[in-house]
Amino acid sequence: MESYFKDLNLDSFWEDCEYSKKEYVNSPITRKIIELTEKELGYKLPDSYIELMTNQNGGIPVNQCYPTDQRTSxxxxxxxxxGIFALGSEKAYSLCGELGSKFMIDEWGYPEIGVYFGxxxxxxxxxxxxxxRVCGRFGIPKVVHxxxxxxxxxxxxxxxxxxFISxxxxxxxxxxxETW
Structure with a gap:
């Protein structure tokens, strides 16, 4: 399998803190967890997402900002x-968890354009x-805020x-x- 993160040191990508372990990090992924997550969400997850979750299934990245060329809130x-949501539903902040992607759409009214992962x-x-929206449920999605x-x-x-990750x-x- 091709590595999507050759220039990224995944050993130092994630913060090692109790809050991350408690709220975000699920058990290691299996083929079954991947299949169940994709089935519940209705989308094929990018291979790069699965690769990152193979390193650690969810968590808080050390680098938490993404530069933009336009103002955001x-x-x-x-x-x-x-944080980045894990595959599965083990923790609240998992793709299929209590506060996961479907919750954001169903309870907070976020538009149904894909998978809310962060x-x-x-x-x-x-x-x-x-x-x-452009690639369809089985294509390679863009990342948006x-x-x-x-x-x-x-x-x-x-x-x-x-x-996005890189x-x-x-x-x-x-x-x-100010730090938030």
Whole structure:
């Protein structure tokens, strides 16, 4: 299988903290978990997402910001991500968990454009999503930011999941004086 993250050190990608283990990290994935997750969500997950979850099934990345060329509700030049949802439903912050993708669509009214995989520091008021509108349920989705507070405004972030993951940067590069 092709590695999507050759230039990324996955051993140092995830934060090693109790909160991450308690809220985000599920048991290691199996073929069955992949199949059940995709069936429940109704979408084929990108191979790069599955590869990242093979390294660790969900968690909080060390680098939590993604630069943008347009203002979002978070900042004028980036979005922030709190965590990346695991495959399965073991933890609340899993793709099929209590606070997962379907919950965001059914309970918070997020548009049905794909799979919501990343929560943001706003406690549900914006999310990061795999956007399948152009590619269909079995294609390679783009990654977008969806802002509930701005009438579910969709801001394009990356053409692929691996581009999004590889483009995450540490929040220290943004000189904002405040840390969330």
């Amino acid at each position: 978070w900042a004028e030049d980036h979005v922030a991500i709190s 929560d943001c520091p706003s406690a549900g008021h914006d999310m990061i999503c795999l956007d399948y 969806v802002d509930q507070e701005s009438d579910y405004k969709i801001t394009p972030l990356a053409d692929t999941f691996e581009e 483009g995450l940067v540490h929040d220290s590069i943004f000189d904002e004086g």
